[in-house]
Amino acid sequence: MRKSFTYIILIVGAISFIYPFFWMIMASMSPEKELANLIFLPESLTLGNYAKMFDKIPIGRSLINSVFVASIVTLGVILFSAMVGYALAKMKFKGRDLIFYIIIFTMTLPFQITLIPNYITIVKLGWVDQYTALIIPFLINNFAILLFRQSFMSVPQALIDAGRIDGCGELRIIFQVLFPLIIPTIVTVGIITFMSTWNEVLWPLIVIREEQLMTMPQLVTLFSVGGRAENQLGVKLASAVLLALPIMIAFIFFQKYFIQSMASSGIKE
Amino acid sequence: MNNGFSIKPYLLIAPYLLFFLVFVLFPVGFSFFLTFHNWNIISPMEYSGLDNYARMFNDRLFWQSLRNTIWFLVIHIPLQIIVALGLAVLLNSNIKFKNFFRASFFLPVIISGVVVTIMWQQLYGFHSGVFNHVLSKIGVSKIGWLTSETMAMPSIAIMATWKNVGLYIILFLVGLQTVPASYYEAADIEGASAWQKFWFITLPAINPTLFMVIVFSTIGGFSLFIEPYVMTGGGPLNSTLSSVLYIYKQAFEFFHMGYAATLGFMFALIILTVIIIQKRFIETKDE
Numbered sequence: 001m002r003k004s005f006t007y008i009i010l011i012v013g014a015i016s017f018i019y020p021f022f023w024m025i026m027a028s029m030s031p032e033k034e035l036a037n038l039i040f041l042p043e044s045l046t047l048g049n050y051a052k053m054f055d056k057i058p059i060g061r062s063l064i065n066s067v068f069v070a071s072i073v074t075l076g077v078i079l080f081s082a083m084v085g086y087a088l089a090k091m092k093f094k095g096r097d098l099i100f101y102i103i104i105f106t107m108t109l110p111f112q113i114t115l116i117p118n119y120i121t122i123v124k125l126g127w128v129d130q131y132t133a134l135i136i137p138f139l140i141n142n143f144a145i146l147l148f149r150q151s152f153m154s155v156p157q158a159l160i161d162a163g164r165i166d167g168c169g170e171l172r173i174i175f176q177v178l179f180p181l182i183i184p185t186i187v188t189v190g191i192i193t194f195m196s197t198w199n200e201v202l203w204p205l206i207v208i209r210e211e212q213l214m215t216m217p218q219l220v221t222l223f224s225v226g227g228r229a230e231n232q233l234g235v236k237l238a239s240a241v242l243l244a245l246p247i248m249i250a251f252i253f254f255q256k257y258f259i260q261s262m263a264s265s266g267i268k269e
Numbered sequence: 270m271n272n273g274f275s276i277k278p279y280l281l282i283a284p285y286l287l288f289f290l291v292f293v294l295f296p297v298g299f300s301f302f303l304t305f306h307n308w309n310i311i312s313p314m315e316y317s318g319l320d321n322y323a324r325m326f327n328d329r330l331f332w333q334s335l336r337n338t339i340w341f342l343v344i345h346i347p348l349q350i351i352v353a354l355g356l357a358v359l360l361n362s363n364i365k366f367k368n369f370f371r372a373s374f375f376l377p378v379i380i381s382g383v384v385v386t387i388m389w390q391q392l393y394g395f396h397s398g399v400f401n402h403v404l405s406k407i408g409v410s411k412i413g414w415l416t417s418e419t420m421a422m423p424s425i426a427i428m429a430t431w432k433n434v435g436l437y438i439i440l441f442l443v444g445l446q447t448v449p450a451s452y453y454e455a456a457d458i459e460g461a462s463a464w465q466k467f468w469f470i471t472l473p474a475i476n477p478t479l480f481m482v483i484v485f486s487t488i489g490g491f492s493l494f495i496e497p498y499v500m501t502g503g504g505p506l507n508s509t510l511s512s513v514l515y516i517y518k519q520a521f522e523f524f525h526m527g528y529a530a531t532l533g534f535m536f537a538l539i540i541l542t543v544i545i546i547q548k549r550f551i552e553t554k555d556e
Contacts, residue, residue, distance in 0.1 A: 006359050013356055014373040017435070021376065023399060024388045036397035080288075083281040093278040099285070106293050108544075110491070112513065113537035116520055116530045117296035117303065123310065140288045170277050199381040201495050202513070206521060217383045224387050225499055233391060240387040244380050251379050255372050258379055263439045 021244070028237040035233050049234035050242075056235070057223050058212060059242060066216040069134045070197040076139035077193045078186060079175075084140070085148025086174045090160060107142045115206075122207050133207040134215065138197060144189045147264075151185040152178065188261040191254075198247065216243050303530035310526055321531040331532065333507050334515040335539070337422055341511075342490040344426040349486055350479065353434050357441035371442075375435040382432065386499045389428045390415065393500075415501055418508045425496050425509060433489065437482050444475035480551045484544055491540050512536045 027035055028049055030042030053059060087093070088100060118137065127133040155178055163173040179186065204218040211219070220239045251258050304321050308314040325331050360370060377385060392399045393414035401411040414424040448470060456466050472479075493511035497503050503510035503518070516536070520529035 003364075006362060006364060010356070010359055010364070010370050014370055017373045017376055017431070020388050020392060021380075023392070024384075027391065037402070039399060039402060080284045084285045087278045087281040091275075091278040091281075093275070096278070099282060102289060103285075106289065108541070109293065109297070110488070110537040110540045112491070112516060112533040112540070113300050114293065114296040114533075115513075115516065116526055116533055117299040118292060119520070120299070120310065120526065121291065121296065137288075137292050140285055145285070170281065195379060199383075201381075201383055202517070206517075217381050220387070221383050221495065221499060224383075225502070236387060237391065240384045244384040247379055247381070248376075251372075251376065255368075255375075259371065259375055259439055262375075262378060262436055263443060 021248075024237055024244075025241055028234060028241045030234065032232055032234050049232070049238040052232070052235050053223075053238045053242075056228055057219055057239070058214075059216070059219065059239060061212055062214050062216040062219040063242075063246075065131075065213060066198060069131060069215060070194050072135050073138045073197045074190055074193045076135070077141045077144050078189055080140040081144035081189065082148045082152075082174055082179075082186075083171075084145045085150075086152050086170070086178070088145070088149045089152035090155075090157070103142045103145055107146075115202075119206050128207055129210045129213055131213070134204060141189075141193065144193065147185055147189055148182075151182040155181055187257055188264055191258060191261040195247065300530045300534055303527050304534055306527045308526045309524040311524075314527075317527065321528050324528065325531055325535060330507060330510060330515060331535075334510045334512045337508065337510055338490050338493070338512055340422050341426050341429075341493065342487060344423050345429055345490060346483055346486045348426065348430045349434055349437060350482055352430060353437035353441050353482065354475070356434075357438045357445055360438065360442055361445045371439065374438050377432045378435040380432075382495045383499065385428065385432050386496050389431075390500045393424055393428075416505060418505050421501055421505060421509045425493070425500065429489065429493070429496065433486070437478075440478045440481065441475055444478040445471065448474045476551065480547070483547055483551070487543055487547065488540065491536060 023038070026040070026042060027038055029045045029047065030038055031044060031046055031048070034042045034044075084099075088096060122128060122133045122137075125132075127136075159177055159181075160173055163177045168177065199217060200215075201217045201221055204215045205221065208214050208218065214222070220243045223239050224236050305316060305318060306314045307317045307320070356374060360367060364370075391397075395401060395411060395413055395416055398414070400414065405411055413420055415421050452470050453466060456470060461469070491512055494513040494517065497509040497511050497514050498517075501509045503514050512532070513536075516529050516532045519525045519532060
């Protein structure tokens with residue numbers, strides 16, 4: 001009795017989380033006039049909305065932009081944050097504690113305070129409508145530094161000493177000797193960084209105006225609020241489906257890693 | 270490790286220092302400086318003393334955006350805790366298809382807020398939205414989910430809960446799993462009620478998670494942007510004007526950089542104050 005009650009609630013829960021996505025995908029493939037009454041399946045399926053959308057906005061180009069920006073940022077965050085995390089965990093130097101406190105301070109700083117001045121910096125650097133505006137300010141990340149610091153602390157010092165005796169520089173020790181030992185951390189940092197970069201909208205809206213350089217969520221947002229979709233819901237929804245699809249597919253295959261990574265972002269707090 | 274001075278660690282942290290100086294320390298200082306100026310980026314900056322602050326305290330929209338955010342949080346935080354904790358407790362029992370349920374609850378967490386917003390905008394639609402469609406079928410009159418001044422912010426709060434709750438289900442689940450089953454067995458022998466077990470065994474175990482949910486949700490509420498930007502543009506009658514949307518409008522629609530910086534400064538102070546109060550409150554409860 002109690003058990004079936006548990007299942008009923010969980011199933012209702014699961015449906016309420018999945019149904020909106022199902023509805024959106026169906027709606028994006030249904031003719032405009034059927035949309036108003038669509039609850040489950042449309043009477044006929046069409047890809048007309050997708051064709052119209054490809055016609056109106058450079059969605060393919062925005063996909064490439066997003067993949068490019070998110071990949072470079074992810075790579076940068078892994079490299080630079082690992083370097084800082086390693087220095088904090090395994091090296092003794094003057095000012096180390098200060099750096100640590102700076103990182104904690106920066107993490108608690110609300111972005112509302114830096115948003116306007118950072119935009120002005122980008123303007124003064126001449127980076128408006130350049131990939132650099134989307135990449136450079138995000139190449140290092142406080143939270144990633146803390147994650148790397150923590151996992152480097154648990155790495156045996158003997159490995160580092162052995163590396164030094166073999167004549168390895170610090171960079172080779174980090175990336176060749178130690179990286180294979182902390183793969184879970186690299187995966188976590190990679191997933192969190194890629195996803196948050198991929199999903200970011202406010203910053204691109206501010207620094208990119210040239211349509212060819214827009215990221216995918218930005219383009220879809222502007223398409224949805226602007227007049228170019230001509231109030232055709234199906235076309236708007238088609239663009240939203242296309243934006244959701246890459247992450248959805250990745251989630252289906254790497255579900256476990258996604259959940260672990262995101263959860264660890266809370267647990268390690 | 271030798272005792273001599275080495276430049277190596279400084280080289281490793283150099284990129285971070287550069288990042289910190291250019292994108293954290295300088296902006297904080299410059300933001301404070303901007304609050305005493307009027308500037309539209311193009312013409313020269315004008316010193317304006319405390320005008321921006323005076324203007325803010327008399328600005329109806331500043332107070333409205335603050336009230337909207339509080340209204341959002343009052344709905345969002347309890348709803349999020351109840352749904353997350355409830356589903357986590359159910360998932361923590363001995364059931365089948367656990368991975369499927371977990372994954373389906375988690376799906377909205379990883380999807381872009383833009384997608385979620387566009388999708389829910391249609392579900393909330395007055396004439397043809399699914400929710401009103403169902404309501405009218407069961408004979409209830411239609412609700413102006415996004416078109417009524419009283420419903421618009423609660424609608425956004427419900428959507429935000431739906432989007433984020435999966436993460437907190439997982440976090441609560443982790444917290445629940447740290448409680449040894451023997452505690453509950455001992456409590457059963459002592460004849461403790463379900464409520465007593467929850468209050469004395471479960472709650473202390475999930476207290477850190479609870480604190481995190483509250484803090485993250487608070488930050489989330491003060492960061493609301495894309496939801497009102499896409500769904501309502503801040504309307505109807507500014508009832509969904511969020512703090513970030515207001516900063517955005519002042520800066521990038523009206524080009525009041527000094528005033529926008531003042532708003533940003535003030536909202537940051539408010540967020541930090543609220544979080545410190547929450548920390549105090551929950552930590553004393555912990556003892």
